[in-house]
Amino acid sequence: MNYRIDPERRLVVTRAWGVLSALELSEVMSQILLDPRFDPTYRSLGDLREVTNITVDNIATAQAASSPLFVIGARRAIVATSDVAFGMARMFASYSERAGHEVRVFRDMQHAEAWLDE
Numbered sequence: 037m038n039y040r041i042d043p044e045r046r047l048v049v050t051r052a053w054g055v056l057s058a059l060e061l062s063e064v065m066s067q068i069l070l071d072p073r074f075d076p077t078y079r080s081l082g083d084l085r086e087v088t089n090i091t092v093d094n095i096a097t098a099q100a101a102s103s104p105l106f107v108i109g110a111r112r113a114i115v116a117t118s119d120v121a122f123g124m125a126r127m128f129a130s131y132s133e134r135a136g137h138e139v140r141v142f143r144d145m146q147h148a149e150a151w152l153d154e
Contacts, residue, residue, distance in 0.1 A: 037064045041073045053086035058096035082114040084121040101131030112139040113148040
């Protein structure tokens with residue numbers, strides 16, 4: 037898992053591939069928080085299109101979703117093409133929404149980016 041920050045677009049893009057673990061998710065979130073270019077008002081785009089398996093359990097998903105990485109109201113989109121990744125992303129979105137965040141899950145990048153740019 038890695039990330040990049042695009043200050044011009046006010047966007048944080050995270051990308052995961054292969055097997056996604058809770059440790060990787062936690063580590064990348066910590067790295068983003070420590071990055072001096074990070075602004076919690078930025079929008080977020082999570083790319084899970086290349087994830088083949090997920091070992092993140094419900095507790096780790098809930099913890100990641102409720103972390104104060106982004107401010108309330110910052111749009112966050114997740115793109116997942118496999119059913120496993122899509123299901124985990126929907127669970128993350130559900131936990132995030134309970135904490136007041138706006139997260140949507142998409143099957144394709146074009147729709148996710150269009151929603152973020154609205």
